[in-house]
Amino acid sequence: MPDQLTDTQRAALAAFCDTVVPAIDRDPDPGGLWHRTASEIGSDGYVEQILVSMPDPQVRAGMGALLDAIAALGLGEAADQQAREGIVAAIAAASPEAAAGIDALIRMTLFVHYGAPDPNSGRNANWDAFGYPGPPGPPPAVAKPLQPLALDGDDIELSADVCIVGSGSGGGVIAATLAAAGLDVLVLEAAGYFNEADFSGYELDAYRNMYWRGGPTPSADGNLTLQAGTTLGGGTTINWMNCLRTRPWVREQWAREHGLEGVDGPEFDVHLDAVMGRLGATEECSDLNGPQQRLREGCEKLGWSFETIARNADPASYDPATAAFIGFGDASGSKRSGEKTWLADAAAAGARLVVGCRVERVLSEGGRASGVEAVRLGPDGAPVGKVRVRAPRVVVACGALESPALLLRSGIGGPAVGHNLHVHPCTAVFARYDEDQRAWWGPPQALLCDELADTGEGYGLLIETTQYAPGIVGSAVPWTNAEAHKEVMANVANGASFIGLTRDRGGGQVTIDASGEAVVSYAVSDELDLANLRRGLDAQVRIHEAAGADEIHPLATGLPGWQRGGDLDGFIAEVQQIPFGYAGYRLFSAHQMGTCRMGTDPETSVAGPLGELHDVKGVWVGDGSAFPTASGTNPMVSIMALARRTGEAIAAAG
Numbered sequence: 001m002p003d004q005l006t007d008t009q010r011a012a013l014a015a016f017c018d019t020v021v022p023a024i025d026r027d028p029d030p031g032g033l034w035h036r037t038a039s040e041i042g043s044d045g046y047v048e049q050i051l052v053s054m055p056d057p058q059v060r061a062g063m064g065a066l067l068d069a070i071a072a073l074g075l076g077e078a079a080d081q082q083a084r085e086g087i088v089a090a091i092a093a094a095s096p097e098a099a100a101g102i103d104a105l106i107r108m109t110l111f112v113h114y115g116a117p118d119p120n121s122g123r124n125a126n127w128d129a130f131g132y133p134g135p136p137g138p139p140p141a142v143a144k145p146l147q148p149l150a151l152d153g154d155d156i157e158l159s160a161d162v163c164i165v166g167s168g169s170g171g172g173v174i175a176a177t178l179a180a181a182g183l184d185v186l187v188l189e190a191a192g193y194f195n196e197a198d199f200s201g202y203e204l205d206a207y208r209n210m211y212w213r214g215g216p217t218p219s220a221d222g223n224l225t226l227q228a229g230t231t232l233g234g235g236t237t238i239n240w241m242n243c244l245r246t247r248p249w250v251r252e253q254w255a256r257e258h259g260l261e262g263v264d265g266p267e268f269d270v271h272l273d274a275v276m277g278r279l280g281a282t283e284e285c286s287d288l289n290g291p292q293q294r295l296r297e298g299c300e301k302l303g304w305s306f307e308t309i310a311r312n313a314d315p316a317s318y319d320p321a322t323a324a325f326i327g328f329g330d331a332s333g334s335k336r337s338g339e340k341t342w343l344a345d346a347a348a349a350g351a352r353l354v355v356g357c358r359v360e361r362v363l364s365e366g367g368r369a370s371g372v373e374a375v376r377l378g379p380d381g382a383p384v385g386k387v388r389v390r391a392p393r394v395v396v397a398c399g400a401l402e403s404p405a406l407l408l409r410s411g412i413g414g415p416a417v418g419h420n421l422h423v424h425p426c427t428a429v430f431a432r433y434d435e436d437q438r439a440w441w442g443p444p445q446a447l448l449c450d451e452l453a454d455t456g457e458g459y460g461l462l463i464e465t466t467q468y469a470p471g472i473v474g475s476a477v478p479w480t481n482a483e484a485h486k487e488v489m490a491n492v493a494n495g496a497s498f499i500g501l502t503r504d505r506g507g508g509q510v511t512i513d514a515s516g517e518a519v520v521s522y523a524v525s526d527e528l529d530l531a532n533l534r535r536g537l538d539a540q541v542r543i544h545e546a547a548g549a550d551e552i553h554p555l556a557t558g559l560p561g562w563q564r565g566g567d568l569d570g571f572i573a574e575v576q577q578i579p580f581g582y583a584g585y586r587l588f589s590a591h592q593m594g595t596c597r598m599g600t601d602p603e604t605s606v607a608g609p610l611g612e613l614h615d616v617k618g619v620w621v622g623d624g625s626a627f628p629t630a631s632g633t634n635p636m637v638s639i640m641a642l643a644r645r646t647g648e649a650i651a652a653a654g
Contacts, residue, residue, distance in 0.1 A: 003052055009067040013051075013105075014044040015076035016067075019084040020109045022482050031129025033490055038113045041125050046112035046204075047105070050214075055381075066091070066101040085481055099583075100222050107216075107475040114489065115203045115471015124470065131493040132440055132470055135201025136322050139331050142196040146232070146339060148353045151376055154385045160186035160352070162650065163372055163391040165359045165406065168234020169636050170623035170643035171397035172342035173275070177647030179349035186389060187343070187351060188374060190358040190398070193232040195339070199329030203471040206328035210238050212401065216472065216588075219508070219520040223581030224423060226520060227590045228399055232355055235399075235636065236338035238327055239590070240444040240467060241311040242634035243281035245272050246641065249458040250632055258628035259600035259609045263645075271641040278345075279312035279336050281637075286311055286446035287320045290437030291465045291496035295447055298543030304451035311443060312336040320442040327444060327467040342640075357387055360516070361410040362394050362619055369394045369618030393618050393650060397643070400592035400625035404510045405518035407596060412616045413606045420597050421508035422630035423522055423589035425580070426499040427533060428466070428476065429540035431549035432491045439468035439496060445634075449543065452535055453632065459528055460632065461502040461536045463543065473497075478559050478586065488553065498543060499588070500536025503632030504529045510595050524580045524587070533585075534576045541572050554578075556585045591635050596625035611646035612653075622646050 005013065017038035026034035038044060054060045069091055078084040092102040114126050123134050161184040164171045171187060179185045194210060207215030212228035219226060229235035248264075255264035262268055286308050288296065299306040313323070318334040326335055347353060359374040371390040375383040396403045400421065407413035444467035454460045473492060479485045488495075506526025511519045524530060537554060544552050545568055552562045552571075556578045562571040578584045598621070599605025602614035611626055613619045624639045626646070631638045 005048055005052065005064070005067065008071045009064060010048065011076055012067045012071035013048060014039050015084070016070055016088070016105060017044040017047060017109045017113075019075065019081070019088055020106050020479060020482060021113050022081055024483055024486060031126065033126055033129040034486060036125060038109055041113065041116070041118070043109055043113040043116070046116050047108045050108055062097070063101060063105075066098065066105070069098075081482060100218075104218070106479045110479065110485070111471045111475040112204070114474035115469065117202055127470060129490065130470055131436055135325060136331070139199050140196050142333065144193060144195050144197070146193065146343060146347055146353060148193055148355045151354060151357070151385075151387065156376070156385065156387045157390070158186060158387065159390040160184045161391065162186070162393040162395060163188065163389045164395040164397055164622070165372065166234065166396070166398035166403070166623060167232050167338065167343060167353070168229065168397065168399060168623060169236055169338060169639040171395065172233065172236070172338040172346065173640045173643040174395050174397065174622045174647040174650070175346035175351050176342040176349070177644055178651055179346045179351040181651040183651065185346060185351035186391070187346070187353045188357045188359055188372070188389070189232050189353065189355045190377070191230040191232065191355065193355045194237065194329060196329070196331050196333050199331040201325040201328055201331060203328060203469050206238065210329065216475070219522050221521045221523060221582065223524070224425065224520070224522045224587045224589055226401070226423070226592065227588070228401055228592060232353070233338035233343060238329060239636060240327060241313060241335060242445045242464075243276060243279060243310045243312055243637050244633040245276070246638040247453070247632055249454060250629065253458055254628045258598060258605070260598060260628065261609060268641065268645065271644045272637065274644060275637050275640040276310070278341050280314060281310040281312045283308045283310050284315050285313035285318040285323070285334070285443070287323070287442040288446055289324075289439055289442035291439050291498070292442075292447040294433065294437070294496050294547040295449060295463065295465060295498060295543060298547035299449050299451070301546040302542060304449055306447060306449045306451070309446050309448055311446065323443045324440050324468065327469070359398070359406060362396065362406065362412060364412060364616045364619070367616060368392070369616060393620070395620045395622045395650070396596065397622040399623055400595045401510060401518050401520060403621065403623060403625040404595040405512050405516065407606070408512045409516045412619065413596065413613055414602050414615050416597065416604050416606050418510040418595050419507065420594040421510055421520070421522060421592065422504050422594040422627070423508065424501050424591040424630060425504055425524060425529070425533065426501050426588040427536055427540070427580075427585050428497055428499050428555045428588065429537065429544060429552060430477065430488070430495055430497045430555060431544035431552045432494050433496060433549055434494065436493045437496045444468070449539070452532075452539055455532055455535060457528065459503045459505050459532060461500050461532050462633065463536070463539055464499050464501055466497050466499055476555055476586065478555060478557050480557070480559050484559060488559070496544070498540045500533065500540055502529060502532050502536055503630045507594060530580065533580055537576055538572050541568070541575070554585070557583055591624070593624040593627040593630055593635060596621045597628050598626045599628055610649040612649075620646060620650055
């Protein structure tokens with residue numbers, strides 16, 4: 001596909017978008033949701049922009065061929081909606097590749113139809129039907145306190161005592177720890193630097209600027225949708241501020257089975273305490289919106305345990321009306337994110353920061369680290385120059401998706417690199433209640449159910465809530481036909497969603513393609529994981545029912561549903577038979593771990609128990625990829641505590 005669609009492809013895309021979101025005769029229709037088509041708000045234009053800007057030319061070509069097939073079958077000339085939906089279904093049935101392409105086009109269409117704002121009004125025409133207020137206002141004019149180095153030139157050479165690749169939860173903590181120890185620290189971040197002045201609150205802006213590959217991204221096998229932060233501060237800039245300590249049974253397993261001495265005792269408590277203290281994590285700003293109140297009420301009725309979540313929010317600037325948008329950046333400035341804490345500490349101690357600098361490979365000589373090779377990126381993400389850093393210590397901390405890709409491109413790390421990918425696979429269950437849940441107000445996560453945190457062998461799941469945003473909600477609800485999808489969306493204001501965050505024992509893998517880019521595959525096959533995913537579905541449905549939901553829809557292909565008065569046990573048994581992954585439950589992941597894990601065995605782990613690679617001295621792993629197993633909790637605090645431990649080990653190693 002070239003830089004723009006052909007006229008034939010453009011017409012096919014418009015017809016496709018209006019098949020996914022057509023006008024349906026329904027009265028009453030407050031807000032016009034039923035009668036509004038995708039093309040009325042320009043959804044086809046937004047999708048075209050996404051398609052032509054896809055970085056992979058093979059993917060672009062495949063999507064172009066798909067549009068050609070849609071045009072050849074005469075979708076735009078089909079007699080009625082049923083015929084059009086039949087054509088779409090026939091194309092999807094042609095091959096797995098066609099099915100994946102159709103699914104991607106459907107998700108793009110739904111995302112922009114419900115999430116994209118009108119360029120003039122700043123609002124999406126569907127938001128009134130949801131009672132969604134949209135972003136609270138223009139972002140404040142706040143200066144950026146950090147001053148990244150301004151690099152210029154085609155071939156730049158730098159030097160440092162330690163070069164840290166990545167500025168997220170782990171990289172920021174290690175930078176602060178080593179700078180405080182007097183080392184000359186250089187942090188290289190591939191993405192940009194964004195703060196309150198950039199946080200518009202719009203989904204599309206945030207995904208485009210601050211998320212890995214532009215937002216929710218399917219794995220190569222289609223089983224999983226991934227979200228990860230890509231910005232200065234990494235995931236701490238856009239996460240939901242859930243501050244949970246590493247569970248005792250996880251710490252014991254890391255020490256006992258993987259040789260991480262001391263993580264099961266008081267010396268690791270010191271690191272956890274330091275992290276929670278620097279983040280200022282408390283329950284003071286943990287207001288409950290409607291879905292979280294329903295979670296609490298359901299747990300209370302069932303007699304299940306739950307807890308209020310500690311959050312890294314500053315009470316002086318916290319506002320529950322803006323807290324709902326923190327997944328798109330916190331415009332209030334309340335979030336004590338990585339760039340406001342650890343990176344600020346590092347900079348104050350003399351650390352240098354570089355943004356827009358993507359490391360291509362780690363360099364080594366004689367089995368020891370010697371630096372990195374990187375490229376400087378322009379505003380459009382294209383390379384504009386080379387950067388070489390000479391450093392005797394390199395910390396790889398660019399996340400569990402990119403860290404293994406970097407090691408694989410560098411030819412180091414040993415046979416375990418990229419294996420043992422843990423993702424905390426999540427199922428989601430949506431339910432409709434008899435009143436507006438005001439899910440757009442307050443923190444996305446402020447309460448969780450931990451009744452099933454340990455169902456045996458230290459594995460289990462947490463039931464949590466999610467951020468409410470119309471685009472991601474619209475694209476997450478499976479599309480079986482246009483009328484059924486609009487029926488769910490028409491009830492979004494009264495809806496609440498729970499997720500089952502599962503501590504996975506089995507794992508996936510990150511490899512690289514011919515151009516060195518990360519390729520993620522993940523399938524659930526471990527029997528314990530399958531059992532816990534089913535337990536999670538059971539729990540989510542029962543909590544909704546206990547809280548008074550009128551109807552319940554697990555987000556799976558076919559959009560199965562239960563209505564009050566129906567056979568609840570029979571429904572649960574039915575939905576537990578649906579497979580997990582492609583063509584079944586849409587699994588989600590905002591937590592990726594384990595792909596460069598620490599341990600004592602060089603055959604099954606990448607780094608030693610303190611984080612240094614087995615095969616190359618002076619190269620350390622300092623992010624969630626170092627986890628020996630999944631943490632079973634939102635991982636930010638665990639990443640930071642392990643990173644602080646690794647940072648002290650680097651400083652002590654001299």
